[in-house]
Amino acid sequence: MAIAGDWESKAASVAAVLALIVRTAPEVRTILHLGDLRYEAPKIVDGKMRSSSFLGDLDALLDEHGIDRLLLTPGNHDWWEQLHAEFLRHPGRPYRIATRIWALPRGFRFRIGSTEFMSFGGAASLDKGPGRSGWSEHEVPTDSEVIEAVKRGTVDVLLTHETPDASTPAVDAITRRSKSWPPDRLAASAASRRLITDLITGVQARLTFHGHMHVSGEAQGPSQRSIYSLNVAGAPGNVGLLDVGDQGFSWLPHTAHQLSEQGRTAEQNLTKQTDTNGAPAAPTRADRSDGRRDELTDDDSGRWLVQTVGSSYEVDLDRRTIRRIPIDTAASSTDGVVRPLAIVRSCVVGSQGRFGARLNEETSECSWQISGVIRAIERLS
Structure with missing residues (x-):
C-alpha cells in the first residue's frame, strides 16, 4: 500500500502523485493519508454557499487509477468541527467523506494482512490559533485520548499527523525557528508533540509515519523503532510504499523529478500559452496530418x-x-x-x-x- 503526506488540495501535484503510484506499484489498492487533505467546510462566495471541488475530483481520480480506498488520518487543516461532531455521534467508526475516502477517528485500529495499524489524527497549528478563521479547538489531541489509545495495547504501525520529538533534523529545523511563530503556537506545538511522543512509547509502534511539517526525513527511536516524516505534495518524499507482509517501507523512486515534471505540466496548462494581448491561445481543434x-x-x-x-x-x-x-x-x-x-x-x-x-x-x-x-x-x- 501507499502512504502519503499532506496534499493541501494541490490538484495537479496530487494527480501526478497518483499516476506515479500506479505506474510504480500497480498492485496498490489502499492509500494511507497522513492528513491535511484539506477536507474543508463550504464557504460563502458571491453570496452563495460553495464547496471545494477537490474532494470530488480526487474521488474520481482514485476510481480512475483503481485505488479502492483512501484512509485519512485527519490533519489540523481538515474540517475538525464536522469530524468531531460525527465521531461523537458514531464513536469509533470511520466517517465516509466521499465514495472512496474515509476519515478515521483518533485511536482507530485496523488490520491489513498481519499488520496492526492505529490512526491518531490532529496536530497543533503553528500558523494560527484561537480566533483565527479555520482553527478548531478539536484539532489537537488530548491527554485522555492518548491514555485510552495506549490502554488497548501495542500496534505495529502508527499513523499520525502531528510530529513526535524524534530528532528528525528537518523537523527540528522548523520547530526551532522561534522567531517564525507566535510564542503561544510554539508552546501548543511542543505540548502536542509530547503527546505523540508518549503515544509512540505507549503503543510501542515499530513504525510511525507523520506529516504536518512539510519535510521528509527519517529517525530511529528506542528499541529500533523507525519514524518517518513525509513531505507535502509536489515535493520529494511525499509518498512511499509499505509492504504489510514484512513491514518494509521504501520511498517512491524518482519522486522529485516526476512530481515536478508532471505537476508543472498540469499546472502550466491552467495558464497555457497567451497571445500578445494576454488572452489564452486556443488549442488546435483541427486534425493534423497524422490524425x-x-x-x-x-x-x-x-x-x-x-x-x-x-x-x-x-x-x-x-x-x-x-x-x-x-x-x-x-x-x-x-x-x-x-x-x-x-x-x-x-x-x-x-x-x-x-x-x-x-x-x-x-x-x-x-x-x-x-x-x-x-x-x-x-x-x-
Whole structure:
C-alpha cells in the first residue's frame, strides 16, 4: 500500500502523485493519508454557499487509477468541527467523506494482512490559533485520548499527523525557528508533540509515519523503532510504499523529478500559452496530418482515442459512448465497460480530461470520469 503526506488540495501535484503510484506499484489498492487533505467546510462566495471541488475530483481520480480506498488520518487543516461532531455521534467508526475516502477517528485500529495499524489524527497549528478563521479547538489531541489509545495495547504501525520529538533534523529545523511563530503556537506545538511522543512509547509502534511539517526525513527511536516524516505534495518524499507482509517501507523512486515534471505540466496548462494581448491561445481543434489534434469538445463527432499517462479512452461522439482501456495492471470498476457519454466537459492535451458518463442506459445519474494528464488525442477510423 501507499502512504502519503499532506496534499493541501494541490490538484495537479496530487494527480501526478497518483499516476506515479500506479505506474510504480500497480498492485496498490489502499492509500494511507497522513492528513491535511484539506477536507474543508463550504464557504460563502458571491453570496452563495460553495464547496471545494477537490474532494470530488480526487474521488474520481482514485476510481480512475483503481485505488479502492483512501484512509485519512485527519490533519489540523481538515474540517475538525464536522469530524468531531460525527465521531461523537458514531464513536469509533470511520466517517465516509466521499465514495472512496474515509476519515478515521483518533485511536482507530485496523488490520491489513498481519499488520496492526492505529490512526491518531490532529496536530497543533503553528500558523494560527484561537480566533483565527479555520482553527478548531478539536484539532489537537488530548491527554485522555492518548491514555485510552495506549490502554488497548501495542500496534505495529502508527499513523499520525502531528510530529513526535524524534530528532528528525528537518523537523527540528522548523520547530526551532522561534522567531517564525507566535510564542503561544510554539508552546501548543511542543505540548502536542509530547503527546505523540508518549503515544509512540505507549503503543510501542515499530513504525510511525507523520506529516504536518512539510519535510521528509527519517529517525530511529528506542528499541529500533523507525519514524518517518513525509513531505507535502509536489515535493520529494511525499509518498512511499509499505509492504504489510514484512513491514518494509521504501520511498517512491524518482519522486522529485516526476512530481515536478508532471505537476508543472498540469499546472502550466491552467495558464497555457497567451497571445500578445494576454488572452489564452486556443488549442488546435483541427486534425493534423497524422490524425491528431490538441482538443476535443462535446460538439465534435467521430471516434477518438484519448491517451493519458496511465490509460487510454475510446470516445465515440456519434454513438455517445466512452470506454477506459488501462495500459497497466491497475483495475478500475469502469475498465473495459462501454458507458453512455453524457458530456465532454474538458479534453485538452496537457491537462486532465473530464467526462460525464452514466453507469448504463437505464439511469440518468451521471458521474465524472477524471482522466490522467492527456498526452494525445487521435482520430480512429
